Amino acid sequence: MVVTEKKFKDNDGHSLGGPRNKKTIMDYVLVLFFIGMVFITFAPMLNILARSLSDATALSLNEVGLLPVGFHLDAYRMIFRDSAYTQSLWFTTYLTATAVIVSMTLTISTAFPLTYDNLKGRKLFSIFMILTMYFSAGLIPFFLLLRDLNLLNTFLVLVIPNALSVFNIIVMRAFFFTIPISLKEAAEVEGANPFQILVKIYLPLSTPVLATLTLFYAVGRWNGFADALMFIDSAHSHLHPIQLLLWRLLQAQTNIEAAAMEGFAGTDWGGLTESLRAATIIIATVPILLLYPWLQRYFISGVTLGAVKE
């Protein structure tokens, strides 16, 4: 990790074009270009945030750009008063935490034994695992299996069937390989068993990759939508993650708007509903975005190592 960061610094410092303080007009053109990129990336998010905080009249007059007009929190108040949203938010939080714990435990316990060069069957296991990256049975056989296992419409169907990602295992193993083998050997001489070596030596030295993969699994679960749509029916709405709820809301809105445009007026679809929709989008996104800055300082080195090694 230290090595990687140093590399980045070197690269930042004087990778190209001689001494780093000498700046040409090109450097400022580049800055302008990236300011444009940052704007393109940020503007849609800012617009949604602004809409969620604006009042109905301003929204129906299309006055809201990047800043809220007539600031108020009504939409958020309404959402937090609605038990369906709060229930789904809690459920998604609980689901994400559970899924991350399960996935991380399994990923560690797959990656660690595979760092032992002299473990019999290690190669075989790797091939067995990596083949599944390139060939899959497809959705229908997977669905039929889950049905036969009675996993449909259960909590576990959102946790277990996609708990492991081969890519993440490879990243973690690559990181484990960077830990000096002499540490392992010294511990073995002291009589430590593999489990103790993992818990006392490897895991404490692996913060970057642990943070990175936690983030990956958490994002995957929080943003996951297809499995809930396919494997949980509408009778089990207590198992609906926030993304599924949001999608249903967006669908309903589209239909209402289509109806309104065709002349079935009467519904006030312009004002508060729009800020409600925007607020729902914000609420479905912010929790996972909050996680990102905390883990960001780790994930660059975490991802980078895995990428370079493989």
Added chain:
Amino acid sequence: MSAMDSRFSADHQKHTLWARLFKRGRDKGPKGGGSVGGYLKRTWMLYLMLVLPAAFFIIFRYIPMTFMWAAFSDFTIFEPRLFDNAWVGLDNFRHAFTQHDFLPAVRNTLLLNFLDLILGFPMPIILAILLNELKFRKFKRFTQTVLYMPHFISWVVVSGMAVQLLATHFGLINLFLGTNIPFMTNGNHWVFSYVMMGIWKSAGWGTIIYLAAIAGINQELYEAAEVDGANRFQKIIHVTIPCIMPTMVILLILTMGSMMGIEFDRPWVLRNPAVADQADVLSTFIYRRGILNFQYSMTAAVGAFQSGINVILLVTANMIAKKAGERGIW
């Protein structure tokens, strides 16, 4: 006494046989001698750790492959036990190919993937090279943080944003441009919007792997180029790009190998009734006809077709890359 002796010698023989089988373990093991017992004593915990992961891969990745039986048998909801259904050969494939919406789904899948490849694949490379040229360190870090962000936003949320921004009359972009472009409701425009949203969401994140590759370039190469009088642009062309070529090739092979596959979330949440003809791809076809309409056998056949084509494409792409002198993925 003699009985005990013979038992010991039998044990001993078994020992040496196993020891021979596990020879490398005996030679390389740091302690525990050469016996099987010693090897297992040192490693049983490692095997124990692998039990659950192995069970995971067997149950959720390999057993579904046996359920591909659905694609080769006449599976209906009237006979719920899958393996009781008779083999019908390739009937389901024939049946699938004659569906009126099958070929359009194949065409749309290939078209969207092709455009993603042509327009989306170079973006992270360009951004990474330019980011590497940025000399203002804090600004660079800030830019990276912002550019990575869309990766953390779900497609459902992106589709919600798209409704607000790209709507014909009230969408912000149309208001800003003073136009009425049907970004989401005209087929061709929709395809364009689909690709652009993909770039918006993943181009920044895609730079990570290239930035890592660039960070690994030996600085002496740049210094040598400078000595030879290369300017900045020439250094990019003659040093940076050749050095990240292996990374590009590997990612290209993987992309080519999944041309027939397509994610589900993105086309499903971005579609709307007005663009049903352009937005229906194989993943959404399988979901609609299979899970929603219970046509398991026909859609399982489509899935098998898709997986088969992808394996062929992957192997071919890898072969071409190796012929061209690149490393390939295996």
